[in-house]
């Protein structure tokens with residue numbers, strides 16, 4: 144069987160490794176960029192780090208005793224992925240600067256057309272195309288008229304100096320908060336344009352000492368146990384809490400965030416501007432140990448007036464004030480409803496994915512779409528993406544996918560995809576559960592789909608683990 148993997152980010156590299164371990168030799172990875180790393184290649188903004196502990200945000204088979212910090216910086220994470228791809232011999236199998244344009248299922252095989260015009264074929268396609276991938280550029284009047292440098296946070300222009308400059312950042316998501324902490328100390332003036340305040344959980348990010356790293360290297364069992372304990376603690380306190388808005392975990396989390404705000408911000412006016420009027424973790428929870436300190440610095444300003452328009456000299460807010468800027472950063476997030484798009488995907492009988500997904504993207508267990516056989520998504524729609532280690536998630540999904548593929552290898556059929564009734568049942572149960580989650584308690588966020596229903600895994604982590612352990616073949620159509 145021939146496999147095509149799309150994307151050489153964390154999940155694409157993992158796919159190559161797992162395919163080889165499963166004994167498949169005929170596979171290739173198409174990557175539109177010029178190197179591996181996905182989101183860690185595209186995001187290079189100042190202050191970039193991962194707020195999932197590094198010892199959890201690692202491949203299970205490649206623990207890294209050398210992480211510099213509990214929450215290591217983005218550049219180090221990118222080097223880690225590059226190192227793993229190299230060590231496991233994945234790089235020669237990646238075709239860089241090749242973007243997949245079309246996927247068409249014809250006569251039992253996927254026909255793949257690349258933007259370069261090249262063509263390929265595969266029995267199985269694994270889409271490892273990422274979630275937070277397509278920058279969301281806001282429609283603010285006059286944006287193009289800005290005379291200084293303006294870019295999205297995921298397209299950071301490192302040729303533009305920020306030191307000693309007047310920098311403005313639009314947005315208060317995880318990205319903007321990290322940028323704020325990193326840039327306030329070196330800019331002349333820093334303006335953070337906040338449309339909605341965010342709850343912020345405290346975070347301590349200690350460096351690992353040489354002695355600690357040596358002990359991780361020496362005692363692999365204890366090292367593994369530490370990572371497992373971190374994972375378990377995280378799931379017990381957070382992952383299982385978010386799916387039940389009434390849970391004790393969510394109440395405790397809110398108290399923690401409130402205390403963090405009350406204790407950290409001295410000026411009562413600023414404190415109230417920073418206080419959200421919705422529940423903690425309704426939006427994707429932010430963790431930061433230095434944001435409140437940064438925004439209280441004399442050169443920092445939290446601008447809460449709405450943005451009227453962008454002008455050549457800066458941002459005009461609705462109170463008529465012009466905030467003059469040299470650099471404007473759009474930390475405005477991503478179009479998370481894209482998934483496989485903009486690729487044009489046609490399944491069995493020429494069915495267009497755009498039509499199937501015209502209301503919203505949907506997939507059985509986040510992996511398979513009825514009528515699109517032998518096409519499997521990693522970190523696809525409705526998956527567990529909120530504050531988890533997506534590496535663990537992708538690995539479990541691959542384990543599951545390879546069991547489906549095993550049905551083909553064993554000759555029990557040539558085409559496998561989720562059945563329509565299974566998709567239907569899953570969607571109904573999903574929607575019911577989604578309404579009980581913390582994400583549905585009244586805030587705007589990228590978790591919500593076009594109907595306002597959270598589009599991320601609304602069940603417990605345990606349930607996800609159980610589902611991924613073994614596919615229920617009765618929920619699949621095998622031809």
Ligand code: NAP
Pocket residue numbers: 192193194195275281282283296313314315316317318319321337338339427450474475476477530587588589
């Ligand atoms: P985001 O969470 O979607 O935040 C976008 C921000 O831009 C929001 O504050 C939003 O305001 C604001 N915004 C959007 N359009 C606007 C407009 N027209 N005018 C004014 N403000 C506007 O995006 P993000 O911060 O890039 O983060 C996305 C996700 O990436 C995170 O939730 C997280 O999952 C991931 N991430 C993870 C890490 C990590 O450490 N693991 C770090 C960075 C990002 P509203 O809130 O009012 O909509």
